Amino acid sequence: MNVLIDGLPTAVEIDGTEYTLNTDYRTCLQIMTAFEDPELTGFEKQTVMLQLLYPIVPPDARRASELAVKFLNCGQESTGNDSGDEDSTRYYSWSQDARYIMAAIEQAYHIDLFSADLHWWRFSYMFLDLPEECFFSRLIYLRKQKAKGKLTKEEKEWYYSMREVVDLPEIYTTEEQATINNFMAQLGQ
Secondary structure, eight states: OOHHHHOOOOEEEETTEEEEOOOBHHHHHHHHHHHHOTTSOHHHHHHHHHHHHOSSOOSOHHHHHHHHHHHHTTTOOOOOOOSSOSOOOOOOOTTTTHHHHHHHHHHHHOOOTTTOOOBHHHHHHHHHTOOTTSHHHHHHHHHHHHHHTOOOHHHHHHHHHSHHHHOOOOOOOHHHHHHHHHHHHHHHO
């Protein structure tokens, strides 16, 4: 598919039936935020994705999920590569960084996201091409440099002055947090 020629997708075909997609960027951000939620199981995340993305959920949930993920990936097939070959470090959070993402898109593209009617792919393309001079891009750069252990002296100073903004907290389920708390309590005795 070539978006320059074919336009942006608004539906998928499953078993010969066309299913409309809810392509609004806000809906897709809700899905992405659900995928960040450690309290939701994989099945619950899939359910949220299907219910939000499809006004009428297709009966073939497996194929609908595959096509939903492909849609959320802007047409790219999911590789399912969990071998560790790709960098899986998280450099941004749709939840924690929402205000910086919004400001960056408004600054770079002069679009008021509160009133904008944007297709998910258009939003994603803008998000992926934010200029280096915006705060959010500098924030991502700093997070990457920190993860690599390659902060310069000036970057370290900036990091320590803005640590609460830069650091993405580890997110644990309630069960995992209870295990950590129990372990820490045992260490204190």
